[in-house]
Amino acid sequence: MSKTIVEQLADFTAGVDYDRLPGEVVVECKRILLDSMGCGLGAVDQHKGKIGIDYARLVGGTGGEATIIGTPDRVTVLGAAFANGELINALDFDAVLPPGHVTPYVLPQTMAVAESRGRSGRDVIAAIALAHEMSFRFYKSVDYLRDRTDTEMNLSPVLGYSNTVFGATAAIGKLEGSTPEVISHALAIAAATSPVNSMRSWLAHAPTATIKYSLAGALTNASLTAAYLAELGHRGDLPVLDDAEFGYRRFIGTRRWEPHNITAGLGDEWLFPAEQTFKPYPHCRILHAPLHALTEIVVDNDLKPEEIDAIRCWGEAAVLHPLWLSNAIEHTHDAQFSIAHGLAVGAHNITPGKAWHDPELVFGRSVLDLMERVTFQPHPDYFRALSAHPSARPARIEVDARGTTFVADRLYPKGSPTPDPETRMTDAELIAKFRVNAEGVLEDSRQDDIVDAVFGLERIDDFAPVMRLLGTR
Known part of the structure; x- marks a missing residue:
């Protein structure tokens, strides 16, 4: 009997290993991590960032094992993931990968789980890679803002970034050491419990809702919930991605559904670096x-x-x-x-x-x-x-x-990344951007330590001290 799509994704997740990642994938994962840390630090005094922090304190308790960026707080994994997702996205300065903003929806959980579990830098790189690759492949299968004919945009009535929940859930399962069977159920649960795609309404109204295209904190928590419910024994609807009539395609509201793009070359081809983008301006x-x-x-x-x-x-x-x-x-x-x-x-x-x-x-x-x-x-x-x-x-x-x-x-x-090599942001440019964001939050020596740790992440045995460099105590 052939495996369902979620089972194939679970097998891919289990097989991802730092030693098998192409060099350009490793490089981009480090760059994504540093850029996102900086975006989070830059937002600690922003309206959206402060709300994320306050909400994390409300639900995350005290004395936890996961750091809220730019604060003295360590709270639960769910609390830290919520706050850091909101912080990373608050300035609209964060990295972009089709279908849009992937990183604030998949990275905060990776950071929080890796910190709480003391995972290695290699484990973190592998988790970042699979979260972004899986999210990008889902974009290739569903409606997107820039779907078009030769003369006009073919804008779907339903748009959003909820399909990032799969990459995020997979990354959590990877860091938790879950079995492929458990990861399969987690991915199926994620499909059934992901937030709705509300972006199309958001585009149509001004002034806009401050939750933006999708609320980053909510999506981080949806993926954590799916991963941990599966670990605790919940069973997911395994054919949910295969059933075009009643499954995920139907209830997520996409008109285009090309699931072969999710699995084709999975594990052999890494697609996301070719379209991974960094933002030099804090604007859409x-x-x-x-x-x-x-x-x-x-x-x-x-x-x-x-x-x-x-x-x-x-x-x-x-x-x-x-x-x-x-x-x-x-x-x-x-x-x-x-x-x-x-x-x-x-x-x-x-x-x-x-x-x-x-x-x-x-x-x-x-x-x-x-x-x-x-x-x-x-x-x-x-x-x-x-x-x-x-x-x-x-x-x-x-x-x-x-x-x-x-x-x-x-x-x-x-x-x-384009045919013009001048458009790619260099490591030096990303480091300079990080320092602009971190200014006034962390002293220069702490910034130096973070840069060194991220670019040498494969040599880090325990990711927790790296995250704690982002705290203020």
Whole structure:
């Protein structure tokens, strides 16, 4: 009798081993970890981050074995995973992998379980790899924001990141040493208990809900619940991914279901590094190519915001929705998605980081006045470019200032692996970003220790001391 998809995924999980990982996978896992740690540190004073911390304290107790990033607190694994998911995602500065934000949904549990169990750095790398690979493969099988025809977006009525629950659950089972049978049941339970995909509603309304596309903390806890219920003896619906009529495909609401993309080459081919992206700006990824072009104009010509008469932007055709087009900035959270506000902030040439979400800047007269002089249109080459390469995001910026028009174009946004080697963020750039985020939270020597530990993670016997470097006591 052939194995179900969840059983195949469980076998893959059990077989993942650091020694069998390709070198580029190991490298990307370390980079994801450092970048995410920095994003979490940068958000400890942010509205969304503080709520995550307070909720973790409420449900996680005291004297636990898992660290809340940037605090003196150690709480339960569930509490720490919830808080750290919210922290990593709070600035919208975290790594991106299709179907979107994977890392804040799969990494916090890995960190918390590895810390509480004293797992090795090699174990952590293996868990990060399988969580991202599995999540990416599910994206290849379901509806996605950029599903398109040759001339228009084919936007599904149901969108979201809930399918990351499978990669997260697998990573937990791996770190806990669960058997393939238990992992199979855990994955099936995860399918039946994952949060709904509510992103499509979120795109359509402004001002937006601060839970964002999906609440990171809730998804971290869903995967932990599935993994531990299976370990305790609960039985899952093993055919749930195979049953196209009544199973996961039906109740998760996807119109496209291509499950062969989940299992084809599983264990032999590692797909996620080819599209793993890092964000140089704390703003929705859709604006990164325009921001990079605008920064070039502002820096090369030493433009000041008050000199700018107009900014015209041509960018992603996927963003003609209230979320991105709204100029109503009622909360610092709204500034992470508004195209006009993001370009107005970018024109001020402030180092990207938590400073971009300082209320004095977000609601400052200079930014609010300039955003009224920003216009946006879809780039005419968007669909052609995206069809040619999945990382293409053609953008054009025109700035009217000093009686002339300055122009800059981008095909690929900085931070993505593309045919242009200049777009990839180097280790040095990621370390610099980490330090900007950690500034004011951890002293320089602690930052040095974290960087050294992460880039030498395969030599770490116990991950707990690495996590505790992120605490403040």
